[in-house]
Amino acid sequence: MESFRQARNNRRSELVEDYVELIADLLADGGEARQVDIAQRLGVAQPTVAKMLKRLIAEGYIQQRPYRGVFLTDAGKELALVSRERHQIVESFLCSIGVSVETARMDAEGIEHHVSPETLEAMKRFTLKKASWRTHVG
Structure with missing residues (x-):
């Protein structure tokens, strides 16, 4: 429920x-x-x-x-900032798992509003970890 x-x-x-x-x-x-x-x-x-x-x-x-x-x-500026950050995290996560940039941008628009703070944080950690790994390997 x-x-x-x-x-x-x-x-x-x-x-x-x-x-x-x-x-x-x-x-x-x-x-x-x-x-x-x-x-x-x-x-x-x-x-x-x-x-x-x-x-x-x-x-x-x-x-x-x-x-x-x-x-x-x-309050509106803060909400816009938080919303944009959430969108960017989701979009970056989708790109990091192989989704095209165009599709990630469109999908993030829907997902960003429905993802829990816990899941969003996990997406952020995964994306940062993957970016860090690429820097050290590449």
């Missing part, structure tokens, strides 16, 4: 994390994250984005300023 509860919680947080990561990327790329850009990148309607932005404001991850777009709060 606990595994089902965990999976449901992970699915709920997955959308939040994806939005926050995307907003961070848009801000880094162009200094601006507008509702229209978010909708276009995600392939969803603007009302869908508006609803999620209200949720992100309520949860303290973003601030929305009239005519200026969306900005991350400190």
